[in-house]
Amino acid sequence: MNPHDLADFAITNTPEGVSLLEFKYMEDKTDYFSTRNKVIIGSGKDDSKGFGIRVLLNGAWGFSATDKLTKESVSETIKRAVKLAKAASLCNPHVTLTEEPIVVDTVENPIKIDPFHVELEEKLEHFVTAEEAARVDPAIQFTNSVYVAAQDYMVFYNSSGTKIDQRITWNGGYVTMTASGNGDTQTRKFKDDMFSTRGWESMKEFDLVGQIPEKAKELVKLLEAPQMKPGRADIILNPSQLGIQLHESCGHPTELDRALGYEAAYAGTSFLKPNLLKENFMYGNEKVTIHADATIPGAIGTFYYDHEGVKAKKLELVKEGVFNDYLSSRETALKIGRKDSGGTMRSNGYDKIPLIRMTNIVLQPDKTGYSLDEMIAETKDGYYFNTNRSWSIDDIRLNFQFGCEVGYRIEKGEITGLVKNPTYTGITNEFWNSVSAVGRPDEMEVLGTPFCGKGEPGQTMYTGHGGPPTRFSNVQVGLLE
C-alpha cells in the first residue's frame, strides 16, 4: 500500500488525548561488497521497509513499529504505541515540545550517477584496479576493499499537519593495505572516511588508482620506521584525523540528549553541561569555531528534514572558542530554553525512534591562515598525523586517546621521516585551547562515517566531520613502548 495513504490513515485516526502522533515510513536499501586480494569475499543487498508510530500521550512517549503495510496494521500499531505511552506514564516524564513550522515538501539529494544503477562489475573494477596498483612491494601481502551504497526513503507525517517525502542517497568506500616484515605488521587505509551524499560520480572523480601507490610505498617504509617516542610535541592533524577528533570530542559532547542524561546509562553524559552555555565556557581558544551543518551539499551528514519534521540547519556549536550551542531535538531544546529544535533527530530505520545525531561537524577554516606547508615550516619539533587507527574517549568526553596509521616527524620546519604507531592523548577543552594554527579554506575536507553508533537498541547513522589541517601545541604523544 502507498505509504502516503497509510500516513493519511494514521493521522486521520489519531486517538483522542494524543497530543502528537508521528507516522514515519522508511524504506532503506543498501548495496555492498568487500574484497580481499582482488577477490570478492562478500556482497549483497539489504532492503527493509515498514513504519513506526510515535505518540505523545499525557506527556509520555510511546513508539511502536511494524513491517506490515496495511491499514489494519496502522490501527494496531497506534494502539500499541498508546499502550506503551500509558505504561511509560507510570514514571511520567512530562514531555513538552517546541512549536515548529508545518512543512509540506518532497525532497531528494542531487546525484549524477545513481550508485544503484551502476553495474557491480564497474564498481569492483574501480577497487580491484586500486588493489592491483597498491601492490608495489612483496611486503604488501593483503589488500582489502569495502564499498557501500545506501538510500533512505522516508515519508513523515505528523498530526500537526507536516507531510514530508525525503530520499537521501549516499555511498563511499576505501582500500586497506597490510604489509608485514621486519617482525612487524602495519596497515594503511585509503582514502579514509570518503563517504558522501553524492552518487557514484564521487568515486569516479577521485583518482584512487593514481594516488594509492604512493601510500603503499609509504606503508612499506613504515615497517622500518622508528616507534614514536613518548613526550610532548606540537602536532598537526590532517582533515580525516581532525574529523574523528571533532566527532568524538565536539560532536558527541554537544548532543543535548547526552548532556541531559538520556544516554547516561549507555553512551555516557557530557562535560558540556547546560549551565556552561550561560557561562561563556571556553571550549577552545579564539581560533576555534565549529559548526554542525546539515546543509553542506554532498557531505555525508547532509539532509533536508530531520525525523521530527524539522528543517535541516547550520548550528554554531563553538564560536571563536566559546561554547555556543547544542545539537538538539524538539523535546530537549525546550529544556534549555531554546524556542526551536536544532533539527538533528534521525533514526536508522522505520523500527527505531529518532535520536539526536551529528550532522556535519566542521572546524571552520582561517581565511588568512596557514597552508599545510606553511604550518609544517613553522613547526620546530612536532609531528603530522594521518588516518585514524584507534579511538577512545571517556564517558563525559574529556579524556581521549587516538592512534593514527602514520606519523611524519617534523624537525626545524621540515618533515624528516616517518614514525610508526603514533598516538596522542589529552583532555578535550585543554586540547582545543592549544590550537596554534588553523588551515585555509582551500585545504579543508568534509569527510565522515556512515557507522556512528548510538542509542539502545543500537543505531548507526551517516555523519560528517572535517576541516582544514590544524596544529595543536604541546600535546602528549607516543604512549606505546
Place this chain on the structure above:
Amino acid sequence: MTELTHINELLAKELEKSNLDGFEILTSFRKDALTRYANNVIHQQVESGSTFTNLRGYKGKKLGTVSASISENNISKVVQNLVETIKVSPEIPFFKGLAKEQKYQNFKPIGENYTAENAAEIVSEIVNIGTDLDPRAKLFGKVERIKLDYALLTSNGLEGSHSIRLNDLKILSIIEEGEKRGFGREVAANKTTAKPDVETLTQSAVQISKDTLEAKSVDVGEYPVVLAPQAGAELLSYTLFQLSASPYHQKYSPFSDRLGEQVLSSNFVLYDSPLNPESLMATPFDAEGVPTKNQNIFENGVPKSVFYSILSASEFLGDPSLASGLMGLPYSDYSFGGSGPSNISMKTGDSSREEMISETKRGLYVQTFWYTNIVNGPKGVITGLTRDGLYLIEDGEIKHAVKNLRFTDSLLKFFKSVDLISNTQTALLDEFGNAGNIPFYKLENLRFVSKSKH
C-alpha cells in the same frame, strides 16, 4: 514459528525454480522492546516487530546475498533480487558451497520476556528504592526485552528452528553536588520473568555513586586490579575479537601463528556454551546452518580456535566444513554478520571478590570499563577507561573511590597475570550484546596511563 517456516517453504519453492546450484534461507522475527529511563522518569518506551529473511544462493562459484523485510507478498521479488545479484557477481575462486547436511543437537528453548507493564514497574521500583536511599540520586538505565524466533532451510536438506528470549537490566545512579558528580552502575541479564534482585542492585549502584562523588585522584602506573564481571567481560570481548579469521590470517592479531601455544596465564580458560539451554543465547545452529558446539576457546592460556565462517574457512583452510558454527544470529542490528562466540564463560576459580581485595596490598577495584579499542593489533595493545565505580585498595581493604583512569596495555601481558578468579559467575550482556557468564577476577598488573577529570 509456523509463519517463519511457511515463509521459508515459499522462498524455497521460488528458489527451486531459479536454477541455482544451492541456497540457504534464514528467516527471523525479532521483537525489540525497550523501557529506557533517565533522570528518574521513563523517556523511551518502544516496541517493534519485524520479519526479515537472509538469503544466500550460488551458481557455480558465484555467490549472492540479500536480506530483506519479508512477507508472502514479496517472495518472488526477493528471490529475483538474489538471482540478479548472483548473475552479476564475479566468481569466488575458493568457494566450495554452503553448509552440508548435518545433525543438530536440538533442545527446547528456555525463556520468557517481561511485559511493558512489568518493565515500567521495575523502573518505578528502582527509582523509589534509589531516591529513598539518597534523595540526591537520579536513576538511569533500561529494561530491554529481546525476542528472536528464527527458522533455517537450505537446499542441502538442513532445516531447523529455534528462539531466544532474554531480559537485560541496567541501573546507573548519578549523584550531583555542585561541580562534583558520582556514578554507580549495576547490570543483570536473565531468561525468565523472575524478578531480578532490584533492591540489592539499586543499593549497590547508589552506594557506588555516593562513593565516587568523593573520588580522589591517584597516580597513573601499574596496579594489580580486581575486576567486577562487567569490567572483566570488556577485556575478554576485545581479546576474542583477535581470534577472528581475518586479523588472524592477515597477521594483525597477537595470536597470529600462535594457536596451540601458551600465550596467556595457565588459569585462563574461556569456553562457549551455545548448547547449554540455560545460556542466554543458546542455539543449536548458527546463522549459516552450521551446528554449534560447546568448546573451549582458551584452554589453560592456550588459544584453541580461530573463528571461521563457511567462506573464511574455504578461503583460509580450503575446507568449508571447518566453519566454527559461530556466525552471529540477527538478535541485534549491531551483531549480525560476524563470526564469534555469543555464549562465552570464563572458568571459575576458588576465590571470592572479598578474598581478592583482602589479598591486595595496593591496587584498584574496577566496576566497569568503557570505550575500549584496539591500539596495536599485532602486539595486542588495547586501551579503555574505567567508569561508574573505581576504588583504591590498600592493605587488603577498599580505601576510597578514585577518579577514572585510562589503561593502555597489551593483553598478552595482563592476561599472563591472571592471579585469582572467583567461584561465582554473573550472567550479563557485553557492549555488543553478546552474552557471558563472567566471574570476578584479579590481574597482577594493568598499566594505567592517564587520568580523567571525574
